[in-house]
Amino acid sequence: MAKKRLTPKSQDLSKWYTEVIQQARLADYSPVKGCMVMRPNGYGIWENIQKTLDPLLKNLGVENAYFPLFIPLSFLHKEAEHVQGFSPQLAIVTHAGGKKLEEELVVRPTSETIMYEMYHRWIHSHRDLPLILNQWNNVVRWEKRTYFFLRTTEFLWQEAHTAHANHKEAFKMVLDGLESYRCLVEEYLAIPVIKGRKSLSEKFAGSNMTTTIEAMMPDGKALQAGTSHDLGQNFSKKEVFDISFLNEKGEIDYAWQTCFGLTTRIIGALIMVHGDNDGLVLPPKIATTQVVVIPTEDKRDVNKLCENLVEGLKKECIRVKIMSDNQHRLGWKLNEAEIQGIPLILVVGQEELNGNYITAKFRHNGKKTTFKLESAINEIVKNLDSIQSEMFRKAIEIRDAQLNEVNTYAGFKTTMEKKKGFLKAFWCEEDTCEKLIKEETKATTRCLPFVDNDGNVLEEQGKCIKCGKPAKHRWLFAQAY
Amino acid sequence: MAKKRLTPKSQDLSKWYTEVIQQARLADYSPVKGCMVMRPNGYGIWENIQKTLDPLLKNLGVENAYFPLFIPLSFLHKEAEHVQGFSPQLAIVTHAGGKKLEEELVVRPTSETIMYEMYHRWIHSHRDLPLILNQWNNVVRWEKRTYFFLRTTEFLWQEAHTAHANHKEAFKMVLDGLESYRCLVEEYLAIPVIKGRKSLSEKFAGSNMTTTIEAMMPDGKALQAGTSHDLGQNFSKKEVFDISFLNEKGEIDYAWQTCFGLTTRIIGALIMVHGDNDGLVLPPKIATTQVVVIPTEDKRDVNKLCENLVEGLKKECIRVKIMSDNQHRLGWKLNEAEIQGIPLILVVGQEELNGNYITAKFRHNGKKTTFKLESAINEIVKNLDSIQSEMFRKAIEIRDAQLNEVNTYAGFKTTMEKKKGFLKAFWCEEDTCEKLIKEETKATTRCLPFVDNDGNVLEEQGKCIKCGKPAKHRWLFAQAY
Secondary structure, three states: OOOOOOOOOOOOHHHHHHHHHHHOOOEEEOOOOOOEEEOHHHHHHHHHHHHHHHHHHHOOOOEEOEOOOEEEHHHHOOOHHHHHHHHHHOEEEEEEOOEEEEEEEEEOOOOHHHHHHHHHHHOOEHHHOOEEEEEEEEEEOOOOOOEOOOEOOEEEEEEEEEEEOOHHHHHHHHHHHHHHHHHHHHHHOOOOOEEEEOOHHHOOOOOOEEEEEEEEOOOOOEEEEEEEEEEEOOOOOOOOOOOEEEOOOOOEEEOEEEEEEEEOHHHHHHHHHHOEOOEOOOOOOOOOOOEEEEEOOOOHHHHHHHHHHHHHHHHOOOOEEEOOOOOOOHHHHHHHHHHOOOOEEEEEOHHHHHHOEEEEEEOOOOOEEEEEHHHHHHHHHHHHHHHHHHHHHHHHHHHHHOEEEOOOHHHHHHHHHHOOOEEEEEEOOOHHHHHHHHHHHOOEEEEEEEOOOOOOEOOOOEEOOOOOOEEOEEEEEEOEO | OOOOOOOOOOOOHHHHHHHHHHHOOOEEEOOOOOOEEEOHHHHHHHHHHHHHHHHHHHOOOOEEOEOOOEEEHHHHOOOHHHHHHHHHHOEEEEEEOOEEEEEEEEEOOOOHHHHHHHHHHHOOEHHHOOEEEEEEEEEEOOOOOOEOOOEOOEEEEEEEEEEEOOHHHHHHHHHHHHHHHHHHHHHHOOOOOEEEEOOHHHOOOOOOEEEEEEEEOOOOOEEEEEEEEEEEOOOOOOOOOOOEEEOOOOOEEEOEEEEEEEEOHHHHHHHHHHOEOOEOOOOOOOOOOOEEEEEOOOOHHHHHHHHHHHHHHHHOOOOEEEOOOOOOOHHHHHHHHHHOOOOEEEEEOHHHHHHOEEEEEEOOOOOEEEEEHHHHHHHHHHHHHHHHHHHHHHHHHHHHHOEEEOOOHHHHHHHHHOOOOEEEEEEOOOHHHHHHHHHHHOOEEEEEEEOOOOOOEOOOOEEOOOOOOEEOEEEEEEOEO
């Protein structure tokens, strides 16, 4: 049975990526420029991300809410840096209900301004704090060049926005939000990440500090997988949204705020990090379908055994599907299961029936094995766990091989030209050096890595790789998506 | 402790409704005309509706997907009746990314056209059918006068869109979709509904038949709680979206389509049907919080008991919260629990501790009781079930008292002026009579009720209440939201 042609991943990552997304039916181009359609195989991954991340956020005291899609244009202008950051990307509604609008409406690129106007109305006393809201929604940022999942004009995400009585509590929330993302991305998506804080030029427009988790793609380019921001009192101060409250001493104070978001772009990372020449490879914890059962012949006993297997797996809360239709041939089904990246492919025919076993194929390493029928369910559950940890271990190995320290700018440039990857290097933290490095090597500061869960960083004594002046920290550099 | 003033429900339903929504913090007005903010207490109800309805739909073979927010204006023009229905309500994006767009984009009022363009691309053979997709998303329909939940410019909903190889299969899907809605609304929201089909003038723009579930509000006005549409081949035919496929005989055929949707407006019905003069009353199966535990004094043993209770209830998957903070007084807490409509309010103090019991207050009937500590968890679980069925029984009684047959137009007019409600009456099914009845009584045809789950209706011999000509069916009339 001829397989669909898929460009080898190592030959042309970008081409492979676009092809595998369409062949695995994760997404498709839409008639609207820059917007894609997420098909069930792709949206199912997002549903699993939601089911995983939502309880992690709720454990932090987050409550879900929903704010309007439209924002009056004047709201965005309230925070100067914020509007500057988003203006070039806005989609504007000028007409509605058959009339020209008095004030133009922006389709939300992010919801700070519409939410903080409500925070201003709701928060009056320290008793109203903390206010910790999140929404799962769609946002629009006009993009010139788009790319499935990684950069689309409309995308789905969650955005949490919190207000606190003091900075200490707010900063803890920034780090707790980031830790939720690390947990999701490492423990469920099996993608290793590096936590840290962004440089001033790379921080979120309107924040005092942006923290990030950074992942490495197979082509040596970094991908920002989730960010959590310390907004200080930038939005809450009197002349912006005036989110003031009477503190316990009875004095007027302004709320300390944070926000953090994770988008469908993480699905792009998932595809790139784990996929291979035969298609997607999905970690069991986040796969839309974890196990597929394929009968090799249409016989009553074979079908019965397959159905029992499916029932047994469903009882264990395994996401299982059966491919038992007669419309497609066996070869087509095996190829489909493979390209869709289903972690465990079970094959059952007369031979298996006679021998009281089932044949299993592991998608992540291509190995085949058999499970005795009597212990099959247990074996499958156990193997899904080990697939998950093997995939994470392999991803760490690959990432670590792409993570190097460098002490000369010549070495830095050569590496960025040839194999790319993460480079740790001293930087003086001056804008000029950061800009020159970017111009000359396409590498940006990804983050200053944290050494613990409290946001501390390693202090060292070194010299800026670019200008040679004293530098206190080794930053993480990479070219980025 | 003085309660917040809430207009009595029977005195002014509309005022009560607006007040209770704000006082229970379900929603608030937003700075964008016609758009509201759903706060956690309100959005939590929507989350529970999603958690309930989503698996009901998945049982029908529905898969979730996501299609773009924006639709090229020209797409809407492809189906003549469809564009006519939605044109006056469109919000239009004319500028994006700092430029005027070549083709204006509509913010989706519903997604038929963008989805069916993709169906055209994806469906080629009978093997590609059925295609049964759903999306949970936001849509925008510009409204002149808006009303919390019941009519807002932006609202949340699910919209399922299906394509089948023949009409029989499609029509079964229409009815199965409708049955999912009945199950959700009656068995979870405890609101009785009447299933039936709409008249031609009331059907969805672009459909051949609209089926509906209709609920009755306390003021005698009906509310359409969910609709499921038989689209025939109106969108699939060659000159519209050309969703053609090779059937099993190898001939070109056009897909038979359906769509069905349920919106956040159902939350408005939930509030109106069950609420009372003291606030919301929520049925346990859909309440954001099912049980609240309120310690009456801040003592170590009392707090310990309350925490154990919460832990025990969480293990039973009960949505429970504790109000143990010292910032608010007991009276405030009891009032809050009441206005939020939490089904079961548990009160624990020294007295309860000494007597080894807890005090429970039922929100739906105001009764108090005590549970022995040793069997409290079981009693609570059992009582939540009985609250649910009592609330549904009561709602049926009230609805049935508002449901009458009428045989004279004089009687029809008097009832519609005075007590309103549902009226069953013969109608000749001519447009002119329907229009005149609407003009003279404000009553519209809500539906022709089904007598079974196959969409059959009762055939009778009667005379049209308006013109006296022969009529075959008694239709359900009411004034409507």
